[in-house]
Amino acid sequence: xxxxxxxxxxxxxxxxxxxxxxxxxxxxxxxxxxxxxxxxxxxxxxxxxxxxxxxxxxxxxxxxxxxxxxxxxxxxxxxxxxxxxxxxxxxxxxxxxxxxxxxxxxxxxxxxxxxxxxxxxxxxxxxxxxxxxxxxxxxxxxxxxxxxxxxxxxxxxxxxxxxxxxxxxxxxxxxxxxxxxxxxxxxxxxxxxxxxxxxxxxxxxxxxxxxxxxxxxxxxxxxxxxxxxxxxxxxxxxxxxxxxxxxxxxxxxxxxxxxxxxxxxxxxxxxxxxxxxxxxxxxxxxxxxxxxxxxxxxxx
Amino acid sequence: xxxxxxxxxxxxxxxxxxxxxxxxxxxxxxxxxxxxxxxxxxxxxxxxxxxxxxxxxxxxxxxxxxxxxxxxxxxxxxxxxxxxxxxxxxxxxxxxxxxxxxxxxxxxxxxxxxxxxxxxxxxxxxxxxxxxxxxxxxxxxxxxxxxxxxxxxxxxxxxxxxxxxxxxxxxxxxxxxxxxxxxxxxxxxxxxxxxxxxxxxxxxxxxxxxxxxxxxxxxxxxxxxxxxxxxxxxxxxxxxxxxxxxxxxxxxxxxxxxxxxxxxxxxxxxxxxxxxxxxxxxxxxxxxxxxxxxxxxxxxxxxxxxxxxxxxxxxxxxxxxxxxxxxxxxxxxxxxxxxxxxxxxxxxxxxxxxxxxxxxxxxxxxxxxxxxxxxxxxxxxxxx
Numbered sequence: 001x002x003x004x005x006x007x008x009x010x011x012x013x014x015x016x017x018x019x020x021x022x023x024x025x026x027x028x029x030x031x032x033x034x035x036x037x038x039x040x041x042x043x044x045x046x047x048x049x050x051x052x053x054x055x056x057x058x059x060x061x062x063x064x065x066x067x068x069x070x071x072x073x074x075x076x077x078x079x080x081x082x083x084x085x086x087x088x089x090x091x092x093x094x095x096x097x098x099x100x101x102x103x104x105x106x107x108x109x110x111x112x113x114x115x116x117x118x119x120x121x122x123x124x125x126x127x128x129x130x131x132x133x134x135x136x137x138x139x140x141x142x143x144x145x146x147x148x149x150x151x152x153x154x155x156x157x158x159x160x161x162x163x164x165x166x167x168x169x170x171x172x173x174x175x176x177x178x179x180x181x182x183x184x185x186x187x188x189x190x191x192x193x194x195x196x197x198x199x200x201x202x203x204x205x206x207x208x209x210x211x212x213x214x215x216x217x218x219x220x221x222x223x224x225x226x227x228x229x230x231x232x233x234x235x236x237x238x239x240x241x242x243x244x245x246x247x248x249x250x251x252x253x254x255x256x257x258x259x260x261x262x263x264x265x266x267x268x269x270x271x272x273x274x275x276x277x278x279x280x281x282x283x284x285x286x287x288x289x290x291x292x293x294x295x296x297x298x299x300x
Numbered sequence: 301x302x303x304x305x306x307x308x309x310x311x312x313x314x315x316x317x318x319x320x321x322x323x324x325x326x327x328x329x330x331x332x333x334x335x336x337x338x339x340x341x342x343x344x345x346x347x348x349x350x351x352x353x354x355x356x357x358x359x360x361x362x363x364x365x366x367x368x369x370x371x372x373x374x375x376x377x378x379x380x381x382x383x384x385x386x387x388x389x390x391x392x393x394x395x396x397x398x399x400x401x402x403x404x405x406x407x408x409x410x411x412x413x414x415x416x417x418x419x420x421x422x423x424x425x426x427x428x429x430x431x432x433x434x435x436x437x438x439x440x441x442x443x444x445x446x447x448x449x450x451x452x453x454x455x456x457x458x459x460x461x462x463x464x465x466x467x468x469x470x471x472x473x474x475x476x477x478x479x480x481x482x483x484x485x486x487x488x489x490x491x492x493x494x495x496x497x498x499x500x501x502x503x504x505x506x507x508x509x510x511x512x513x514x515x516x517x518x519x520x521x522x523x524x525x526x527x528x529x530x531x532x533x534x535x536x537x538x539x540x541x542x543x544x545x546x547x548x549x550x551x552x553x554x555x556x557x558x559x560x561x562x563x564x565x566x567x568x569x570x571x572x573x574x575x576x577x578x579x580x581x582x583x584x585x586x587x588x589x590x591x592x593x594x595x596x597x598x599x600x601x602x603x604x605x606x607x608x609x610x611x612x613x614x615x616x617x618x619x620x621x622x623x624x625x626x627x628x629x630x631x632x633x634x635x636x637x638x639x640x641x642x643x644x645x646x647x648x649x650x651x652x653x654x655x656x657x658x659x660x661x662x663x664x665x666x667x668x669x670x671x672x673x674x675x676x677x678x679x680x681x682x683x684x
Contacts, residue, residue, distance in 0.1 A: 043498045047366065060512055063503040068496045070369055071505035073392055076362035079354060083324060083363030084496065086350035087370025090321035096498050114362070117355030 010189045012038050021064040023056045026221025028211035028228065029130040030056060031185040033065070033101070036128060036207070039195030042067060044097045045088070047081040049111060050074040051103030052137045052213075053130070075110040077102040078118035081125040097126060097199055104131040104145035108166050119175040122203045126195075129206070132213035133165070140216040147236075148284065149277055150269045152216070157272040164284060169242070172206045176245035180206040183239065186228025190239060190251055210237045218268020227266060234258040235289040240296065248295040260285055301477045307468040310438040310475055311377055311403040311461070312337035314445025316347045317483045318401070320375035321490075322367035324352040324360040326382060329415050330465045331405045334377040357382035361389035361400070368398035369504055371495035373449065376400065379465065380407035380421040387425065390458075394429025394520065396505055399452035399459070399490075401445060406565065407465040408651040416652020417465035419565065419617035423593070423625045429520055431459040431527055432593040434564045436550075438473040443544055444591075446478075447534050450487050454530055455523045465652065467566040478542050486541055524595045531592055548597035550589040551604050553579065557586025559664055560608040562601075562630050564590045567616055567655045574660025583664055590626065598633045605630070606639040612667045614660075616649040623647075623676045644673045648680035 016037035023030040029052055037044065044067045048054050054071055058064050072080035077100035085098040100118075102111055107129035115127060134152045135141040142152040144166040155161040172180050179201045183191040191209065198205040210231060212224040219227060231237040232252055239251040260282050264270040273281075305313065311334045315323065323342070325335045341347035350367075354360045357378050364374035378386065383404050393400050404422050408414035422432060433448060435441045441463050448459035463469055496504055508516065532547055539545035552572050554560055559578075563571045568589030578585040588604050590597065605611050611634075615624025622628060627645035634641065644667045649655040659680060666678060 042501075045496060045498060055507060057503060057506060059507040059509055060503070061506075063501075063506065065503075066501055068498055068501040069503040069506070070366055070496055071503060071507075072366065073362060073388060076359065076389070079324075079359030079362035080366040082352050082354070082359075083322060083366030083374070084370055086322045086324075086352055086363065087367030087372035087374070088497075090350055090367070090372040091370060091495070093370075093497065113355060114359045117359055120355070121353065123352075 011035065011192055014038065016042060016066040018064040020058065021056050022058055023052070024215045026212070026214040026224040027052070027056070028185045028213070028224050029053060029132060032128070032130045032191070032209045032211055035185065035188050035191050036195045037065070037067065039192045040097050040099065040199050043095050044099055045084060046070070047072050047077050047084055047098070047100045049077040049102050049106045050137070051106050052132070053101060053103070055137060074106055076114055077106055077111050078114040078123070078125070078127055081127070082118050082121070082123040085124055098124070100125055100127045102129055103137070104129060104133060105135045105143045108145040108168050109143050116175065119172060119177050119204045119206070122177065124202055126198050126205045126207065128209060129168070130209045130211040132211045132216060134216050136213050136216040149273050149281055151272060152269070160272065169208055173242045173245040177206060178203040179241070179243055180208070181241040182208045182210070182237065184210045184228045184232060184237065186225045187232065187239060187252070194241065216269070219266055223266055227263065230258065230263040234260050234263055234285065236260060236263065236285050238289065238292055240292065248292070250292070250296040257289070302474055303477055304472050305438060305475050306333060306470055306472050307438045307441055307463050308333035308405070308470070309337050310441035311445060312341065313477055314442045315375040316341050317478065317480060318375070318446050318449045318487060319373060320347070320349050321372040322350050322352070322364065322374045323376060324354050324363035324367070324374070325376045326354055326357045326360050326378070328357070328379045328382040330407060330469045331377050331379040331382070331403070334403060357385045358389060361386040361393065364400045365389060365393050365396060365398045368400050369396065369496045371490065371492055373490040374400045375402070377403035379405035380409060383421045383425065384409065387428070390425055390428035390430055393458040395516070397456035397520070399456050401448045401452055401459050401461065403445070404460050404462045405465050405469045406462055414651045415465060417467055417616070418650045418652065422460060422462050423617050425460070426594060426625070429457065429524070430594060431457055433459065433461050433591055434593060435461060435463045435468065436566050436569045436589060438468065438471070438475045439544065440546060441468070442475055442477065443538065443542070443546055446483055446487055447538055447546065451527065451530055451534050453490050455526055456492070457520070457523060457527070462565070464566045482541055486538065527595045528592070528597055528599065546591065548592040549600045549604070550591055552587040552589070554586035554588060554604050554607065556584055557607070558584045558609040559667060560586045560588055560605060560611050561660060561663070562588050562590065562611060562613040562626055564593070564626060565616065567614060567649065570655055570657060571614070571660055573657040577657055578661065578664050583668070585664060596629055596633060601630060601633045602637055605634060605641060606637065608641055610667050611641055611643045612663050613643060613645050614663065615645065615647050616655065618647055618650065627676070642672045644678065645676050646678050646680050653681060
């Protein structure tokens with residue numbers, strides 16, 4: 001009897017992303033693309049506005065992806081994807097999955113109007129926001145996705161960001177789109193499953209992918225996966241799905257909810273925070289978590 | 301088929317006959333009837349198109365560009381504030397070589413709020429790399445849209461078809477609506493050599509280093525330079541099939557004219573009445589209505605104006621700190637030639653104030669009274 005053990009693979013081996021991309025070390029946005037494309041397959045077209053990924057892919061005439069890309073204007077990910085989908089259908093291609101692939105600045109801030117418009121029209125597109133919590137491509141400026149307490153180049157430590165992260169998932173839920181989910185590259189199977197599920201649904205689908213950025217967070221590249229695990233375990237970025245804006249499903253409920261402190265200590269962007277700041281943040285995280293648990297309770 | 305339709309509906313008919321496949325538009329006064337009729341056409345399935353009812357003009361142009369990249373014929377219409385909101389995307393359309401066709405209703409820019417006509421909205425898009433046509437009748441609007449699709453797709457450069465707010469957009473005229481079959485013969489399906497498809501994956505518009513960018517812009521200009529001849533050829537072929545000719549410019553009684561007006565839009569039709577009245581009084585006047593503003597019809601303008609003894613450019617627009625915009629363009633076209641014709645610049649009709657046949661009479665009197673212009677702007681009808 002052979003003692004050889006074969007590892008069971010949880011993701012397809014097919015790669016639509018080459019290794020010759022231009023991302024920083026430890027960039028989770030690259031992993032996000034790799035996993036999402038594994039789920040969506042080659043019949044996918046991307047609209048990428050100004051964001052890290054407009055650089056990561058590689059300069060003209062090269063591309064590190066095996067799917068077509070329209071590099072579009074900053075605030076137009078959702079409107080470009082709407083037009084691309086309509087255009088492809090009118091030339092007889094009804095199969096291609098059209099994806100708007102934008103960072104948090106292009107989604108939470110400058111692109112929110114087009115996103116809201118597309119979601120309200122229920123355009124048949126998948127919108128992916130990889131969220132590294134600031135304008136990283138331009139050099140770490142705060143966005144409305146930057147969390148409370150963070151240092152960025154426009155929120156220096158003496159005036160760190162004093163407003164909470166915008167709750168974009170709630171905004172998207174208010175649009176009653178058929179499917180939305182939060183995801184995280186530290187839980188690749190969960191991310192893969194959600195992208196796959198999104199692919200088979202018609203209408204506007206929204207994936208909010210948490211994406212650690214060592215360059216902007218002043219964290220170690222080798223900690224990106226760890227940070228992704230921690231942020232779920234301490235309930236700062238819970239993994240959940242919402243269907244039709246109403247049916248909430250919590251995907252991972254930590255056995256023991258961890259305090260936020262360790263997560264904050266691993267990132268230079270939070271180095272200036274005092275114990276009382278962390279207490280304040282902990283209270284906010286607790287409130288958000290309780291609110292989410294209520295939304296996820298089965299409806300009677 | 302002859303129908304009495306408004307200028308705005310001439311745009312919608314042009315888009316339907318041109319078989320636009322994707323329409324993305326946002327309502328703005330005085331453009332709304334364009335999108336209303338197109339909505340009806342799509343709902344009645346007389347037009348097989350996807351109509352994306354976007355939440356802004358910015359998104360309208362973004363969607364049109366992306367549809368064009370997919371290989372679909374895309375159309376939109378807007379006006380004034382809407383056009384200027386699109387400004388960034390106008391560069392994307394031309395830079396990406398996406399032959400979108402757009403109707404723009406000339407409306408004065410706020411503040412103060414105005415819904416009436418002048419040309420500052422579209423003329424301030426001068427350097428965005430779009431072909432621009434200015435129309436003077438509803439028939440011309442419809443015919444120009446059909447020809448614009450063909451011209452744009454031949455050189456992969458977008459076109460803007462411009463008409464005056466209310467003076468044309470809401471004016472009803474008899475329009476000969478050509479048969480669909482004949483239009484199909486004139487305008488084949490859009491079939492771009494390159495399109496975005498997963499079966500041949502490429503990145504469109506990615507980061508372009510100084511190694512490549514310069515050449516892309518050089519090629520855009522080189523193709524823009526082909527447009528005047530292309531517009532003439534297209535106009536002649538259209539004339540053969542439909543009996544109506546439209547070129548870069550329309551000259552009226554210029555052959556023996558000593559005074560030639562340079563006009564555009566509906567003011568250029570009024571100018572013909574002014575010319576007739578002046579001729580009746582013994583003044584040998586003529587009119588050149590510039591139909592194509594970009595690319596600028598240098599050859600035609602030089603050829604016609606070199607015969608005149610005086611040129612009076614009538615601008616319904618202004619470049620603040622400079623002069624009337626057509627005035628600048630005409631002077632630049634004539635500069636360095638072997639004809640030293642004095643060019644007089646007049647600004648009138650801003651914000652929709654009427655331009656009447658009498659306006660041309662006044663301009664003729666002022667122009668004929670002087671050997672050479674003493675100022676670059678002579679204001680007509682301004683209350684001081």
